[in-house]
Amino acid sequence: MSARAKVNARELLDKYCIKHPKDMDIRAIANAENLMIKEEDTKGHIGRIFIEGDAGIITIDNKIKEEGRKNFTIGHEVGHFILEKEREFYCSNSDIMNFWQNKNHEQESNIFAAELLMPEEWIKQYVKWKDEALETLEEAAMMFGTTLSSMSLRYAECGKFPIAVIFSQDGKVKWSKISEDFPFQWIENGQKVNEYSKALDFYKGKEIGKEKEDILADAWFAKDNNFEKGKYFYEQNVVMKRLNGVLTFVWDD
Ligand SMILES: [Zn+2]
Numbered sequence: 001m002s003a004r005a006k007v008n009a010r011e012l013l014d015k016y017c018i019k020h021p022k023d024m025d026i027r028a029i030a031n032a033e034n035l036m037i038k039e040e041d042t043k044g045h046i047g048r049i050f051i052e053g054d055a056g057i058i059t060i061d062n063k064i065k066e067e068g069r070k071n072f073t074i075g076h077e078v079g080h081f082i083l084e085k086e087r088e089f090y091c092s093n094s095d096i097m098n099f100w101q102n103k104n105h106e107q108e109s110n111i112f113a114a115e116l117l118m119p120e121e122w123i124k125q126y127v128k129w130k131d132e133a134l135e136t137l138e139e140a141a142m143m144f145g146t147t148l149s150s151m152s153l154r155y156a157e158c159g160k161f162p163i164a165v166i167f168s169q170d171g172k173v174k175w176s177k178i179s180e181d182f183p184f185q186w187i188e189n190g191q192k193v194n195e196y197s198k199a200l201d202f203y204k205g206k207e208i209g210k211e212k213e214d215i216l217a218d219a220w221f222a223k224d225n226n227f228e229k230g231k232y233f234y235e236q237n238v239v240m241k242r243l244n245g246v247l248t249f250v251w252d253d
Pocket of ligand 1: 090095
């Protein structure tokens with residue numbers, strides 16, 4: 001199923017001759033596909049779509065401020081339209097934020113949106129590692145007009161430099177995504193943020209900076225089968241206060 005979502009996204013890129021992140025205009029694509037876009041109070045949903053025949057109306061929450069988040073949400077709704085053609089979908093923040101949940105339609109639409117807004121070849125071609133994860137990924141998110149978190153996931157999936165991306169909330173790991181060639185591969189969802197990670201400071205009520213820090217692998221990877229003591233990584237954290245969470249990047253030098 002997810003292979004089809006990717007193929008459909010690429011077909012849309014070809015159809016509109018989009019060859020560079022700067023050519024991407026998701027609103028124009030949606031309009032050209034007979035989808036009207038409105039921004040309104042969606043009453044608890046981040047996005048929704050009503051479909052009738054070959055046309056539809058996408059509504060995104062008017063409380064979303066970040067342009068990248070609006071774009072990803074529109075891309076996700078276009079995904080429902082292209083992939084399902086069912087009558088309506090109501091999408092929550094967690095439907096769109098979390099790539100690995102079991103709700104099949106939501107996951108497929110996310111795969112579609114990721115492939116449409118951040119095609120794999122473009123990530124490899126245009127996103128150059130710049131010594132620090134945050135600088136690299138913020139700049140990439142800006143170039144691709146998407147969010148830092150969706151770009152981080154995408155980069156861990158197909159970027160050239162191996163990283164681990166971890167999102168914790170209320171002091172526990174909510175999800176993580178680790179590049180295939182990163183030294184360790186296992187972080188358990190639900191594991192507690194521990195004292196070896198700087199992210200713990202946030203959960204203790206302290207301010208944390210955005211600069212990179214040296215950390216022991218024990219911070220995140222103690223449950224990995226290949227775990228070895230004494231291994232150091234770099235860690236960089238971005239606080240997401242609204243979610244009581246921290247987005248953490250970990251990489252080897
Ligand atoms: Zn959805």
